[in-house]
Amino acid sequence: MVSISSTYNEKEKFLLYSGDCLKLFRQIPDNSARLIVTSPPYNLGKEYETRQPLKDYLNSFEPLIKECVRILHPRGSLCWQVGTYVRSGQIFPLDALFYPLFKKHGFRLKNRIIWHFETGLNCFKRLSGRHETVLWFTKSNDYVFNLDAIRVPRKAARKKYSQGEKKGQLMGSPLGKNPGDVWLIPKSQIEHTTHPCPYPVALMERLILAFTNTGDLVVDPYLGSGTTAIAALLHNRRCAGAERVPKYIQIIKDRLQQLENGTLKYKPLGSISSLNQRKAA
Ligand SMILES: C[S@@+](CC[C@H](N)C(=O)[O-])C[C@H]1O[C@@H](n2cnc3c(N)ncnc32)[C@H](O)[C@@H]1O
Structure with missing residues (x-):
């Protein structure tokens, strides 16, 4: 299933x-891409990146963003998952800094999704960071959005209309409620590899189910440990992605092999959906 190729x-x-x-x-x-989804390097000096002045870091994405405009289908989506850049005790929210770069190229922001996780490094001079964001952009107002595919269970029973033509009928969808724009998705220990900053498979599953259909092409420029590819293949989408560090390429190959033979450890979206009852009332 895994094909390492230099040709698309x-x-x-x-x-x-x-x-x-x-x-x-x-x-x-x-x-041709129905979804471009990724988490780029944050310029934090991780083992796979070299820290550079913030302006140079942001400017370095310009050629890629132009390519995103070109390859993204008119009804497609782009999801840019980022946290914060930290320098001299100050934090710089990367989503705010990236937003104008995408806006300049005509992308339309649909949601700024808060990805909330409950664990991480403890800070002593500021509040511990427990969220990152996903900027969801589209190219136009005509885009794929499969809300029913990502509905979550309701906490309370469905209410009934109390007046009007629908009096007595149940309100809302029998499939559950909209998950809202605050997603509690824990960082799962069972998905741990030696890659320093993977995102959870479930986060990708929800984005892929919402914004693509079976057989669609999902593209991730910064594959890391291959999480995007796992979620895409789990849901019968195609995936193309790049990674330039050989040891991470090996992790991707291993995880994809495990997916194929049924031994991959991951926390499926279905197992965490009910957590969002607490967040998206
Ligand atoms: C934040 S990590 C992505 C983690 C990924 N979301 C996951 O779940 O494992 C960013 C990755 O981009 C890779 N990378 C950085 N610059 C790259 C480039 N120009 N082309 C391809 N990969 C790159 C890094 O090696 C790193 O693995």
Whole structure:
């Protein structure tokens, strides 16, 4: 199932490009990606990145964003998952800094999703960070949004209309409620690899189910440990992604092999959906 190739081929279920994401993107045809979803490096000096002045860091994304505009289908979505950049005891919210870069290229912000997790480093001079964000952009107002695929259970029984034509009828969808824009999705220990900053499979599952349909192409420029590819393949989407660090490529290959033979450990979206009852009342 895992094909490491230097050439994009629309027939591949999963194309793992070993190298710079821009080189992969330049091969992908216009309007062919239904979802571009990723978590880029945050300029924090992690083992896979070199810290640079904030302005240079942000400017370095310009060529990739132009490619995102070109390869994204008119009804497609782009999800940019980021946290904070920290320097000299100050935090800089990366979503606020990236927003104008995407807006400048015509992307329309649909939601700023708060991804809330309850564990992490403890701070002593400020409040401990327990959320990051996902900027969900579309190219137009005509876009794929499968709300029914991501509804969550209700806490209370459905209310009934008390007056008007619908008096006595149940309110809301029998499939559950809209999950809202605050998502409690724990960082799962069972998904741990030696990659320093993976996001959970369930976070990707919800985005992929909401914004794509079976067979669609999902593209991740910064695959890391391959979480996006796992969620895409779990739901019968195609995936193309890039990663330039060989040891992470090996992690991706191992995880995809485990997915194929049924031994991959992950926390499925279905097992955490009810947690959101507390958050999206
Ligand atoms: C924040 S991590 C992504 C983690 C990923 N979401 C996961 O769940 O594992 C960013 C990744 O981008 C990779 N990377 C950085 N610059 C890259 C580039 N120009 N092309 C391809 N990969 C790159 C890094 O090696 C790192 O693994």
